[in-house]
Amino acid sequence: xxDVEQSLFLSxxxxxxxxxxxxxxDSSSTYLYWYKQEPGAGxxxxxxxxxxxxxxxxxxxxxxxxxxDKHLSLRIADTQTGDSAxxxxxxxxxxxxxFGTGTRLQVFP
Amino acid sequence: xxxxxxSPSNKVTEKGKDVELRCDPISGHTALYWYRQSLxxxxxxxxxxxxxxxxxxxxxxxxxxxxERTGGSVSTLTIQRTQQEDSAVYLCxxxxxxxxxxxxxxxxxxxxxx
Numbered sequence: 001x002x003d004v005e006q007s008l009f010l011s012x013x014x015x016x017x018x019x020x021x022x023x024x025x026d027s028s029s030t031y032l033y034w035y036k037q038e039p040g041a042g043x044x045x046x047x048x049x050x051x052x053x054x055x056x057x058x059x060x061x062x063x064x065x066x067x068x069d070k071h072l073s074l075r076i077a078d079t080q081t082g083d084s085a086x087x088x089x090x091x092x093x094x095x096x097x098x099f100g101t102g103t104r105l106q107v108f109p
Numbered sequence: 110x111x112x113x114x115x116s117p118s119n120k121v122t123e124k125g126k127d128v129e130l131r132c133d134p135i136s137g138h139t140a141l142y143w144y145r146q147s148l149x150x151x152x153x154x155x156x157x158x159x160x161x162x163x164x165x166x167x168x169x170x171x172x173x174x175x176x177e178r179t180g181g182s183v184s185t186l187t188i189q190r191t192q193q194e195d196s197a198v199y200l201c202x203x204x205x206x207x208x209x210x211x212x213x214x215x216x217x218x219x220x221x222x223x
Contacts, residue, residue: 006151031209031210033209033211035214040216041216042113042200042202042214042215042216042217043152043200043202043212043214044214045211045212045213048209048211050209088151088152092210095157095159095165096142096154096157096165097142097154097210097212098154099144099151099152099154100151101150101151102151102152
């Protein structure tokens with residue numbers, strides 16, 4: 001079955017890099033996504049990667065995809081307090097997205 | 110342009126009552142999704158509408174839950190005989206077809222069943 005797993009919490013110091021990890025099970029997923037949810041708000045797409053790519057960089061964000069291990073990661077460089085949020089990875093199933101449990105990122109000064 | 114809107118933003122109800130939650134998707138988006146987010150949990154898929162196709166109801170947790178989408182636009186999620194375990198944030202999202210299929214989320218409706 002389809003299942004996406006993430007660690008629940010990550011705490012980093014401001015200015016450090018954050019790495020959020022995700023494992024998925026559907027090897028046929030064409031796209032994988034990272035969404036951000038700020039307190040009291042809905043989810044917002046941060047970035048996505050096509051399955052034939054290994055890496056995608058977008059400003060402070062770097063996405064790494066290891067298809068062999070079905071592992072996806074999001075690296076945030078120079079993490080700021082405004083990055084504190086819940087981060088969800090998601091894989092595209094047949095016709096809908098399957099979301100992970102979310103990782104709560106806490107940034108402390 | 111306007112994003113996805115949901116109403117009400119908060120709903121408090123008594124156990125056993127019925128509730129209706131509304132979602133207005135982005136104009137022109139053919140796909141509409143409902144998710145449930147319980148405290149400390151991830152997103153639980155509930156139901157998916159795509160154009161005029163039969164909806165994918167595989168995520169609805171019980172027959173107390175139903176949803177409809179009128180005219181391919183506005184959707185209503187109905188929960189009958191609410192239970193305390195129905196308390197959660199209900200999120201709606203819409204997307205167009207093709208491409209990378211970005212889903213645009215509404216702010217959610219926080220449902221509290223007393």
